[in-house]
Amino acid sequence: MSTSARYWRxxxxxxxxxxxxxxxxxxxxxxxxxxxxxxGGRVFETVRLxxxxxxxxxxxIRTAPREFADEVPYAIGIVxxxxxxxxxxxIVDCAPEExxxxxxxxxxxxxxxxxxxxxxxxxxxxxxxxx
Amino acid sequence: MxxxxxxxxxxxxxxxxxxxxxxxxxxEAALNAIKDAGVDHIDSMYVGCxxxxxxxxxxxxxxxxxxxxxxxxxxxxxxxxxxxxxxxxMKAGYIEVASGMSDIVLVGGVEKMTDVDGSGATxxxxxxxxxxxxxxxxxxxxxxYAMMARAHMQKYGTTRRQLAAVPVKSHDNGLLNPxxxxxxxxxxxxxxxxxxxxxxxxxxxxxxxxxxxxxxILCPLEMAKKISKKPAVKITGIGHATxxxxxxxxxxxxxxxxxxxxxxxxxxxxxxxxxxxxxCEVHDCFSISEIMAIEALGLVEPGxxxxxxxxxxxxxxxxxxxxxxxxxxSKGHPVGATGVAQICEVTAQxxxxxxxxxxxxxxxxxxQNMGGTxxxxxxxxxxxx
Numbered sequence: 001m002s003t004s005a006r007y008w009r010x011x012x013x014x015x016x017x018x019x020x021x022x023x024x025x026x027x028x029x030x031x032x033x034x035x036x037x038x039x040g041g042r043v044f045e046t047v048r049l050x051x052x053x054x055x056x057x058x059x060x061i062r063t064a065p066r067e068f069a070d071e072v073p074y075a076i077g078i079v080x081x082x083x084x085x086x087x088x089x090x091i092v093d094c095a096p097e098e099x100x101x102x103x104x105x106x107x108x109x110x111x112x113x114x115x116x117x118x119x120x121x122x123x124x125x126x127x128x129x130x131x
Numbered sequence: 132m133x134x135x136x137x138x139x140x141x142x143x144x145x146x147x148x149x150x151x152x153x154x155x156x157x158x159e160a161a162l163n164a165i166k167d168a169g170v171d172h173i174d175s176m177y178v179g180c181x182x183x184x185x186x187x188x189x190x191x192x193x194x195x196x197x198x199x200x201x202x203x204x205x206x207x208x209x210x211x212x213x214x215x216x217x218x219x220x221m222k223a224g225y226i227e228v229a230s231g232m233s234d235i236v237l238v239g240g241v242e243k244m245t246d247v248d249g250s251g252a253t254x255x256x257x258x259x260x261x262x263x264x265x266x267x268x269x270x271x272x273x274x275x276y277a278m279m280a281r282a283h284m285q286k287y288g289t290t291r292r293q294l295a296a297v298p299v300k301s302h303d304n305g306l307l308n309p310x311x312x313x314x315x316x317x318x319x320x321x322x323x324x325x326x327x328x329x330x331x332x333x334x335x336x337x338x339x340x341x342x343x344x345x346x347x348i349l350c351p352l353e354m355a356k357k358i359s360k361k362p363a364v365k366i367t368g369i370g371h372a373t374x375x376x377x378x379x380x381x382x383x384x385x386x387x388x389x390x391x392x393x394x395x396x397x398x399x400x401x402x403x404x405x406x407x408x409x410x411c412e413v414h415d416c417f418s419i420s421e422i423m424a425i426e427a428l429g430l431v432e433p434g435x436x437x438x439x440x441x442x443x444x445x446x447x448x449x450x451x452x453x454x455x456x457x458x459x460x461s462k463g464h465p466v467g468a469t470g471v472a473q474i475c476e477v478t479a480q481x482x483x484x485x486x487x488x489x490x491x492x493x494x495x496x497x498x499q500n501m502g503g504t505x506x507x508x509x510x511x512x513x514x515x516x
Contacts, residue, residue: 010263031264057285057384059277060330061269065257066250068269076270078278078379088379089268096330101285112268124267 007122014124015109017051019085020044028085051107053081055127060096067113075099079127081107090126104130132229134352136516137364139168140475145343145463146312153187153243154199160344160468161200161239168348169359174233176200176207179220179240180467181502185255187246196239213259214416216240217345217470218500218509222369228349235354239346240471252340256466259503261377273337273417275378275504277329280419282385284331286434289422291331293437295322297418298335298460300446305457307488312341312463322418336418341463345472352516364481368401368512370394378504389508390427390499397510398429403495405429408451408512410480410490411497412473415458421445424499425453428510447488455480455488470500474511481515 012018013031020032024041030049035042058077061068068074075091077099091099092110105127112124141164143156151159157178165173178196183189193207210220217240224238244252257266260275283289299319305311317335325333355363372392375381382388398404411430415421422436430451431439439445445453456462456476459469477496479485494515501508 013264014267057278057282059274059281059332060327061271061274062326062330063253063271063273063328064269065253065266065271069250071269074269076268076274076278078384086379088265088270088377101281122267 017049017107017125018046019049021047028083030085030087049085049087050082052130053079053105053107055091055099055101055103055105056080056086057101058091058099060099067115077127079105079107087125089124092126092128094129098129106130133231135225135228135349135366136352136355137347137366137474137478137513138170138350138355138359139164139166139348140478141165141167141346142310142472142475143344144310145341145465147245148342149245151342153183153189153241154195156243156342156344157196157239157241158199160241161237161346164237164346164348170235170348173202173205173235173237173348175205175227176202176237176239177220177224178207178209179217179238179471180209181211181213181216181242182255182258183243185258186252187243196241212507213502214414214464214466215470215500215502215507215509216467217472218498218511219371219470219507221347221470221474221511222371222509224349225366225369228351234350236349237346238349238471239344240468241344242465242467243342244340244465245342249340265377271329273332274329276417276419277332278378279384279423279504280331280417283419283423286385287437289434289437291323292319293441294331294336294418294422295319296440297415297421298322300440301415301454301458301460304447304455304488305461307486308457308462311457311461312339313461332417332419338416338459338464341465343463343465343468343472345468345475347471347474347478356516362482363516364478364513365516366511367514368397368399368403368510370396370400370510372396372508374506376503376506387423387427387501387505387508389505390424390501393508393510394428394499397497397512401512401514403512407495408497409493409495410452410455410477411499412454412456412458412476413499414469414501415454415460416464421453421458424501428497428499447490452490455485455490470498470509473498473500474513477513481513
């Protein structure tokens with residue numbers, strides 16, 4: 001279970017898709033990094049990722065971790081956002097049969113899970129098909 | 132650097148071992164290796180273990196294992212690299228012998244996985260992925276490999292039946308291995324029709340939750356030739372590589388870059404090429420893993436892992452026997468022990484001690500052990516010296 005500091009620390013990424021754009025080579029990293037693996041640059045500009053993209057691979061989870069046990073079956077995929085940055089997230093508002101590689105999606109802010117005994121709400125990003 | 136040999140190997144029967152604790156399993160496997168080696172002491176030891184902290188709440192494992200092996204005060208070191216912990220511990224033990232720092236080194240691997248429930252095991256194993264940016268979203272390890280399978284099917288045309296051919300072959304081999312957890316035959320239709328875990332993978336595409344341990348004794352090759360009557364097995368090549376921790380950040384989700392790089396390094400060190408390999412133990416944590424591993428190791432052409440598996444090329448008696456032990460699927464996958472057990476199998480094969488699963492005339496064998504979604508891969512090449 002996360003402490004509040006651990007959860008709070010990731011909020012810029014989970015709520016706003018904030019990434020680090022390397023001032024040296026221009027590559028965008030999500031989540032942001034301390035050093036650019038491409039060029040070794042140490043100076044980054046905060047940018048927000050595109051909220052549209054396409055599914056590059058996916059699965060339907062049918063045996064889930066405890067916190068997601070009530071959600072099965074649910075889809076998870078890798079989404080390549082416009083601009084080329086890949087993220088992994090759930091794909092929702094979509095029947096399993098509709099899922100396809102290349103499917104266009106938009107990213108929405110959603111509840112991801114309830115954590116621990118008190119059921120603390122944890123939020124993040126999920127992909128929704130663009131129809 | 133000195134030449135290094137595998138002097139002894141030790142296994143226990145793997146399974147859901149409710150009666151055995153982590154320390155008991157480790158000591159039993161290690162004592163079997165010491166007996167097989169015919170030595171009366173060790174100079175140092177390494178223990179590969181992924182997550183004793185989450186599985187049984189025990190850390191400081193190296194000291195615990197040395198203590199319960201009755202070998203204190205030998206120096207003991209734990210090595211963690213997720214499911215590649217055992218293979219990376221092997222590399223550490225090799226370096227210690229090759230460097231001349233120690234002569235007789237025990238390398239063990241252990242994982243006690245059934246003291247937590249299935250959900251607890253799933254959560255512990257999830258630590259091998261990116262906990263904040265993969266696991267947070269509700270993905271599981273079968274889910275991550277399912278996404279790799281889907282990408283591989285899209286890119287190369289790999290079929291559901293080809294995936295199923297892998298666990299069917301693993302179980303055929305495991306039937307012949309007395310240490311295997313699941314000694315039973317399965318069919319392609321059973322694999323395809325089994326309970327779905329993460330589409331397109333079913334429960335029979337997945338390696339099981341296993342309690343187990345394995346150990347080997349390493350020493351200088353010259354010493355092995357003097358003190359052992361068994362054929363000397365030399366470690367001729369080691370390669371080790373890493374990749375992004377998160378699957379979605381990979382260059383190509385349908386290819387195991389770290390496995391390819393670790394294999395290339397091992398081939399180079401050994402002066403060998405894929406066609407020199409007589410048998411190979413690969414990390415078949417899922418059916419798709421074996422297909423992708425044999426491609427990355429150059430044992431089949433890219434994209435041909437599925438057709439090769441379906442055609443029987445990887446069976447005992449086939450062109451390149453893969454996972455003669457039964458692999459992770461049938462033999463079991465106590466994560467920290469797996470990489471060490473792979474060395475035990477290849478050593479037994481090279482000694483001609485593999486019984487009904489013996490690959491005839493085996494002179495050169497290979498192991499490939501990986502962690503996470505292949506964010507770590509370690510390859511060993513062993514040869515009859």
